[in-house]
Amino acid sequence: MTQHTPNRSWTLLFLGILAIALFCLDIMLGSVAIPFREVFRIVTTGESDNQAWLFIIEKIRLPKAITAILAGCGLSVSGLQMQTLFRNPLAGPSELGITAGAGLGVAAVMLAGGGSASMYAISQLGISGSWLIIGMASLGSAGVLALILLIAGRIRDNVILLIVGVMIGTITLSIISIWQYFSQPEQLQEYIMWTFGSLGGVTGYHLYVLSGVVTGGLLLAFASSKSLNALLLGENYARSMGLTVGRTRLVIMLSTSLLTGSITAFCGPIGFVGIAIPHITRSLLGTSNHRVLIPATCLTGTVLLLLCDIIAQLPGSQTVIPINVVTSLLGAPVVIWIIVRRNNLRSSFS
Amino acid sequence: MKNQKAIVETCSLAIGYRSSGTERIVAAGLDLQLRPGSLVCLLGSNGAGKSTLMRTLSGLQPALTGEITIDDRPLHALKPAELAQKLSLVLTDRIDAGNLTAREVVALGRTPYTGWLGTLTKDDHSRIAQSIEQTGIGPLLDRHMHQLSDGERQKVMLARALAQDTPLILLDEPTAHLDLPNRVEMMRLLHTLARNMHKAILLSTHELDLALQTADELWLMHPDGKILAGLPEDLVLSGAFEATFARNGFSFDRTTGTFIIHQPVDNAQIYLEGAEKPLFWVRRALQREGLGVSSYRNAPCLISISEAENGFEAEIIFQNQQVKVSSVQALIGQMHLLFPSSAHSRMTS
Numbered sequence: 001m002t003q004h005t006p007n008r009s010w011t012l013l014f015l016g017i018l019a020i021a022l023f024c025l026d027i028m029l030g031s032v033a034i035p036f037r038e039v040f041r042i043v044t045t046g047e048s049d050n051q052a053w054l055f056i057i058e059k060i061r062l063p064k065a066i067t068a069i070l071a072g073c074g075l076s077v078s079g080l081q082m083q084t085l086f087r088n089p090l091a092g093p094s095e096l097g098i099t100a101g102a103g104l105g106v107a108a109v110m111l112a113g114g115g116s117a118s119m120y121a122i123s124q125l126g127i128s129g130s131w132l133i134i135g136m137a138s139l140g141s142a143g144v145l146a147l148i149l150l151i152a153g154r155i156r157d158n159v160i161l162l163i164v165g166v167m168i169g170t171i172t173l174s175i176i177s178i179w180q181y182f183s184q185p186e187q188l189q190e191y192i193m194w195t196f197g198s199l200g201g202v203t204g205y206h207l208y209v210l211s212g213v214v215t216g217g218l219l220l221a222f223a224s225s226k227s228l229n230a231l232l233l234g235e236n237y238a239r240s241m242g243l244t245v246g247r248t249r250l251v252i253m254l255s256t257s258l259l260t261g262s263i264t265a266f267c268g269p270i271g272f273v274g275i276a277i278p279h280i281t282r283s284l285l286g287t288s289n290h291r292v293l294i295p296a297t298c299l300t301g302t303v304l305l306l307l308c309d310i311i312a313q314l315p316g317s318q319t320v321i322p323i324n325v326v327t328s329l330l331g332a333p334v335v336i337w338i339i340v341r342r343n344n345l346r347s348s349f350s
Numbered sequence: 351m352k353n354q355k356a357i358v359e360t361c362s363l364a365i366g367y368r369s370s371g372t373e374r375i376v377a378a379g380l381d382l383q384l385r386p387g388s389l390v391c392l393l394g395s396n397g398a399g400k401s402t403l404m405r406t407l408s409g410l411q412p413a414l415t416g417e418i419t420i421d422d423r424p425l426h427a428l429k430p431a432e433l434a435q436k437l438s439l440v441l442t443d444r445i446d447a448g449n450l451t452a453r454e455v456v457a458l459g460r461t462p463y464t465g466w467l468g469t470l471t472k473d474d475h476s477r478i479a480q481s482i483e484q485t486g487i488g489p490l491l492d493r494h495m496h497q498l499s500d501g502e503r504q505k506v507m508l509a510r511a512l513a514q515d516t517p518l519i520l521l522d523e524p525t526a527h528l529d530l531p532n533r534v535e536m537m538r539l540l541h542t543l544a545r546n547m548h549k550a551i552l553l554s555t556h557e558l559d560l561a562l563q564t565a566d567e568l569w570l571m572h573p574d575g576k577i578l579a580g581l582p583e584d585l586v587l588s589g590a591f592e593a594t595f596a597r598n599g600f601s602f603d604r605t606t607g608t609f610i611i612h613q614p615v616d617n618a619q620i621y622l623e624g625a626e627k628p629l630f631w632v633r634r635a636l637q638r639e640g641l642g643v644s645s646y647r648n649a650p651c652l653i654s655i656s657e658a659e660n661g662f663e664a665e666i667i668f669q670n671q672q673v674k675v676s677s678v679q680a681l682i683g684q685m686h687l688l689f690p691s692s693a694h695s696r697m698t699s
Contacts, residue, residue, distance in 0.1 A: 226468035230461050232450060234443045236410055241514065242434030242462040286494075288449035291468065 008285055015299040022306035026065045029315045032056055063207050067199040070214045071267050072305030073298040074259035077221050079274030080297050081252050084228045086152060090162050092275030093260040096148055097169025098141045102264035105140030107176045109133050110191050111183045134213060138261030144168055145253050197268035197324030199309055213262040220255035225290035232288055270324055272331020277301045356383035357517055357550045363416035365406045373414060376402045377575040384552055386517060389544040391561035392554040394571030400554040404522050408439055434462035438514035440507045440521040445495060452506045453491040456482060459513030481512035501532035521553040533557060537564045562607055570594045618642030624655030628662035635678045641685055
């Protein structure tokens with residue numbers, strides 16, 4: 001349905017090349033300097049004379065870069081879906097409290113499970129443990145999303161809906177705080193470390209599980225692109241074009257909860273990616289067509305999260321700062337820029 | 351045309367809202383028919399329930415009682431996808447898709463026919479091209495929705511409905527927010543579409559004048575919940591049209607088919623005769639000034655009007671005096687000299 005202007009194709013190609021370049025850069029850079037030739041050899045053949053280097057690349061940097069890609073794609077696509085579903089430019093997983101809902105799910109596993117259910121213990125549980133935490137986080141985000149959808153059905157005003165979302169997020173965080181108050185210090189430390197966000201904690205089985213769930217969520221989102229396009233004209237038009245709005249909402253909700261829930265469960269609450277990336281992508285490509293937007297959003301999300309990860313490692317230093325701090329530092333100005341440049345908003349949402 | 355089988359039929363339909371046990375009936379006992387190839391205008395004053403009827407007929411809202419059949423099948427039994435191939439809508443809803451181009455919006459009309467990814471086939475493309483041609487929106491295609499004027503946007507939405515390729519199109523106030531030339535163009539376009547494409551088109555509107563001229567049939571919605579259907583001319587001649595919009599302060603002139611905003615004057619003392627075209631405009635000017643026009647030739651004042659090279663000429667005959675004027679302004683000035691009381695009463699009323 002889109003006439004691919006050469007301009008748009010070039011933008012997509014540029015984003016693709018940038019994503020590959022940043023992926024390589026992300027693997028090469030780190031607190032241990034590894035020569036480029038060695039990195040290339042390890043990635044392509046999986047062999048190296050230096051066992052330490054092999055371990056660093058295969059067990060740390062590669063999983064981390066892949067996690068960055070998964071989180072970048074997942075969070076931004078779930079943000080995109082929510083902006084279309086709620087017809088609200090300021091909708092996003094963290095803005096509407098969906099991430100907080102996922103956090104509640106994680107807190108339930110970590111804090112209520114007692115000492116035996118710390119993140120360390122869960123990682124020892126392996127595959128079943130990762131399913132438990134993904135399941136709880138997705139359930140938490142789905143719960144908040146369902147609540148907001150219920151309210152959205154009654155309230156048509158975008159700003160009010162956003163305020164309600166923020167309030168629900170606050171309530172959810174308060175419940176977590178109460179939980180924290182009555183928890184043991186060791187458990188608390190685990191949980192607080194989790195809230196800083198980290199792309200590095202996902203290895204082994206967990207990476208397979210996360211990849212599977214995120215891929216599933218993305219496929220579900222891409223399959224809804226026709227429905228999402230119809231929803232751009234509003235619910236009444238969508239229904240008149242044969243869309244079963246209830247079922248579509250359910251599918252979008254499922255996809256959003258899976259993406260946000262699984263990523264938040266493993267990487268912690270990563271802010272601003274979900275709201276900022278869809279806007280950047282829309283203004284880059286000048287379209288609202290989801291068949292183009294969903295893949296393009298994935299590319300932009302990948303680029304931005306890899307970039308954030310590279311910055312988080314503070315190249316040339318031995319320290320790593322939490323990923324959540326970097327995305328917020330980078331993302332918040334983007335949101336301000338969006339609000340100040342209202343033109344951009346108006347073109348997509350009026 | 352009248353003998354043709356109706357595509358939409360309602361049988362003792364009641365519309366309204368039902369919430370927590372209580373019913374609010376907007377209109378009841380509706381037996382309406384919509385035939386292919388005809389343009390039907392739904393008229394009624396604000397709050398008469400036009401939108402409720404449109405929403406009910408399009409399946410966006412359930413009927414309270416009674417039945418709606420589309421192509422001999424009950425509306426409620428049609429699946430959303432099936433209904434989408436029978437009925438398309440043009441609504442007053444705000445479009446949040448400013449970043450979509452007009453072409454993309456028109457293409458969305460093919461949604462009921464495309465596969466799960468929305469890929470367009472050759473047939474889809476030719477339908478889209480056809481509806482673009484019919485609505486004449488070719489020059490707008492690559493512009494974004496937020497760059498279009500209200501009139502252009504409305505035409506794009508109509509093209510989208512045409513691309514949906516349904517025998518029935520429902521439009522909710524398609525002429526709202528449009529200026530006069532755009533309103534006329536939209537109505538003419540809809541009339542042509544009904545005739546040439548053999549579509550059944552139902553639209554709600556406040557444009558009584560345009561509706562009288564273009565509609566094949568009018569549905570007059572009374573505030574008391576009844577709908578009168580018929581040919582515009584029949585409804586005017588029977589007085590039903592007048593009754594629907596009866597309101598203090600203005601009246602409907604059955605002779606000219608226009609609404610008279612100004613109060614009719616009881617003591618009409620002027621008789622007009624002469625050329626039809628200038629006569630129409632002189633009458634309007636007199637009515638605005640509160641000078642009643644009598645239909646009796648023996649009225650005290652006679653104005654005989656004739657067409658001239660640049661406008662008109664009129665001769666005022668009053669109490670054996672004769673005055674000639676060549677502009678409406680001069681005529682009104684003379685009349686105020688002759689009937690000073692009317693100007694006075696206009697100031698005080």
